[in-house]
Amino acid sequence: MFRSAVFFLLLTLPLVAQTPAPASPGISVRTSKQVFVYRGELGKWWQNADIVRRIQTDHSAQFKLAFLETNWVSLNAYYGGNYLNGVVSIKSGVMPRKSWVIDMFDGTYKIRVVIPDGQIVDRGDIVYKNRDAISFPVTLECYPDATGVKAYIYHATASVSL
Secondary structure (H helix, E strand, O other): OOOOOOOOOEEEOOOEEEEEEEEOOOOOOEEEEEEEEEOHHHHHOOOHHOOOOEEEEEEEEEEEEEEEOOOOHHHHHHOOOOOOOOEEOOOOOOOOOOEEEEEEOOOOOEEEEEEEEEEEEEEOOOOOOOOOOOOOEEEEEEEOOOOOOEEEEEEEEEEEEE
């Protein structure tokens, strides 16, 4: 997706830590909504079976990415805070919701994604393979903040501070 390296800044409250580039293919963004369409029986006697109304029933915003570095920050994010003193405790339970900041660079162009309230809702497989970096793939679900915004995406050149 980007020609140059992509870097991440993972911001957790109250922890601020930096993690390096994601595993290929980078970040995937998905927004979706479900819509209920009025027609059918109503359409047989009203407006020749044309769609007469659409009602949005839900909306979702997700970011898929992978942590490429094995460190305290990436392990705690992937395992939901269950990494302490070199030991991962695999437990059931809901992953914590926290704030996330993702910084990306494309040459001199900067992109920052701020997710005020996000939660890891899916964790991909960790593959241990000779000569390959270990990555921790995750899917972040974005929840609306107090103003109803799920994610903010800022764009700037290298000369502008984000």
